[in-house]
Amino acid sequence: MTAWRTWSRSQVVCRVLVALLPVLALFTADVRPNAVVLLVTVVLSVLWACFPELAAGQIALLVVMAWWALSVPDPLQPGVLASALALVSAHVSAVLAAYGPARLQLDPRLVTMWVRRTLLSFVAAPVAYAAVVVLDDPDRVMWPLAVGVLAVLVVVVGMRFRDPSGTSSV
Amino acid sequence: MSDLGTGWTPTAAAARASVVAAAGLVAGALTGSPVLVVLAAPFLVPALMGLLGRPTSRPRATATLGATRLHEGQGSASTLHVADDDGIEQVTRVMARAAYVAMHPASGAVGVLWRDGGGAIDLGPRRWGRRAVGDEQVAMTSAWCGYRHGPVRLPAQQLTVWPQAAAYDSTAEAPQPDGLVGAHRSRRIGSGTEFAGIRPFAPGDRLRRISWPVSLRTRELQVVTTRAEQDASVLVVVDALRDIGVSGGVDGRASSLDLTVRAASALADHHVRRGDRVGMRVLGPGEARVPFGSGPRHLHRITGTLARVVPETGTLHDAPLELGVTGGCVVYVLSTMLHAPVVTACATLSARGVPVVVIDTLGERSSAEMGGATSPTGLAWRMRMIERATLLQQLAALGCPIVTWRGAGTVDEVLRQLSRRGQVPQVRSR
Incomplete structure (x- = not known):
């Protein structure tokens, strides 16, 4: 059971982030999560950190999102943006951790590229937040339209960052 | 040469981003919960960018060693070459450890952007002998980690490691040189340069061997004899x-x-x-x-x-x-x-x-x-x-x-x- 000693420092950092960020996303709300939700999130996050390609990751993310939707009385608070950043950062940390075995030292240029991608991805959250706050009227039919427009915008922006060889420079 | 015949398959990261984005947006739209849209929106970007960027290439990977014959302590590099590399964003190489072969990086694993080079792994044999090195797994991912090619195994290559030429020198001569020509002083008389003695002239002796001072003193012709120089x-x-x-x-x-x-x-x-x-x-x-x-x-x-x-x-x-x-x-x-x-x-x-x-x-x-x-x-x-x-x-x-x-x-x-x-x-x- 000493295999973890061979883990590279960058992999340890990535996996710690994977384990912590979903839990942190629960604590950005102004209400405390109940013990069951907290326990489930911690277990799933730790499992995800150990096996970054496991489906436990998406379950952990969905549990946090469901808790925000069901248990937070006023979910449209600014803290939801911090929660969104934590969730997408956990996802990207898992992407980096899954690039190779735990002994793989991550290339700083690869990490830098993914930090920029994380920030670009996160831009969608404040745009969506602004959209739902502005469109927060009884006619909720506008939401899918807003999300669709947002998705198209994201793709267009993303395609502009692709270099001619087909690899992304973002 | 190994053909990556497994093709490009969606990664777990792309699947996770797609599932979270789709579930969040659909649930948000159906239940009228705006927070789900806000939380799921950032996952749209990696999901769409990853899945839309599926490469059509069929990469073929090979690894070459800079030198296959080395002295122990010297180093060589294993370099990855990929034919038809269109659409490759990142490459991961994981090399198996071989006995008495140091690697840089020490883990034998590199993950780099393909445009920055294939991520050479330096190998330094630490002991003489024949070493099988370069047994490795190679995986390639497309942009935004949407698709993965491999991992595929590249076979090991044989590295011949000569023993280190230890600093050695000797000033002693071989005791029984028996060859024709060489650097050792022989016990036999021959045409070398090392003085052996003086003897009376005999038919067949070369005139340049005559020692004129001794010949004048003794009033008969004397010749200088030398030791032969032979190899051992x-x-x-x-x-x-x-x-x-x-x-x-x-x-x-x-x-x-x-x-x-x-x-x-x-x-x-x-x-x-x-x-x-x-x-x-x-x-x-x-x-x-x-x-x-x-x-x-x-x-x-x-x-x-x-x-x-x-x-x-x-x-x-x-x-x-x-x-x-x-x-x-x-x-x-x-x-x-x-x-x-x-x-x-x-x-x-x-x-x-x-x-x-x-x-x-x-x-x-x-x-x-x-x-x-x-x-x-x-x-x-x-x-x-x-x-x-x-x-x-x-x-x-x-x-x-x-x-x-x-x-x-x-x-x-x-x-x-x-x-x-x-x-x-x-x-x-x-």
Whole structure:
């Protein structure tokens, strides 16, 4: 059971982030999560950190999102943006951790590229937040339209960052 | 060359981003929960960018070593080449560790952006021998980690590691030079430059050999005689029957076979550079013979044979060893002297008048290395050492010199003694 000693420092950092960020996303709300939700999130996050390609990751993310939707009385608070950043950062940390075995030292240029991608991805959250706050009227039919427009915008922006060889420079 | 026939498959990261984005947006739209849209929106970007960027290429990966023949301590690099690399954003290489091969990075794993180069892995063999290196798994991912190609296995390649050419030099001459031309002073009179004596002129003598001062004094023609200069035959016997101790590589502790092989390489290198004819005999697994020869190509053959010595325990027979030694040849026996047939062969050769030098390559072995002073293994080792000391005493009493390998000048004194001994009449057993 000493295999973890061979883990590279960058992999340890990535996996710690994977384990912590979903839990942190629960604590950005102004209400405390109940013990069951907290326990489930911690277990799933730790499992995800150990096996970054496991489906436990998406379950952990969905549990946090469901808790925000069901248990937070006023979910449209600014803290939801911090929660969104934590969730997408956990996802990207898992992407980096899954690039190779735990002994793989991550290339700083690869990490830098993914930090920029994380920030670009996160831009969608404040745009969506602004959209739902502005469109927060009884006619909720506008939401899918807003999300669709947002998705198209994201793709267009993303395609502009692709270099001619087909690899992304973002 | 390995064809990545598995094709591009969506990664778990792309699946996770897609599931979270889709679930969040659909649930948000159906339940009218805006927070789900806000939380799921950032996952849309990696999901769409990853899945839309599916490459159509069929990459074929190969890895090449910069050099396949090296001395221990030298280094080479394994470089990845990919044909049809369109759409590759990142490459991960994970190389299996090989015994006595240092890698940089030490983990043997690199993950780099493909546009920055294939992520070369530096390899440095730390011990002589044949090493299988480069057994690795290669995986490639497309932009935004949407699709993955592989991992595919690239087979290992053979790396021949020659023993390090230890610093060795000797000023002693061979005791029985028997060749035609060379650097050693012969006991025979010939056309060299070393003064041997003056004798009366005889028909056939060259006029330039006449010593005019002596001829005037003695009133008859006298000529100067010189010693011939000849090359020597050197046979290096490598005892590879056992490897005692643990090898720490070129910078660490040396096992007995490390000492033997490096010493043999140094001796062969020295004598070939002096123009002598060198042969070699390897005793043990992968037994090999190299006939007498000279020149750089022959030295290359000898070091190549040394690199093929197998550090494994072979079957030992008590049958007498026939080393195939001819007269007029100096024999270096590099051995731990733990095996009776080797000791007997040395004693027999010495009794025949063949100049034999035993070079003890057992080295300093601590009791801890042999299992501890009070352990059964340690006790057995001490008993074996007592037997060995007795055998070496008996061998020395027969006139066979035994020296411990210590690099430069190891055999100088014993070769001088053998040269002096060779000039006096001897009784030889046949």
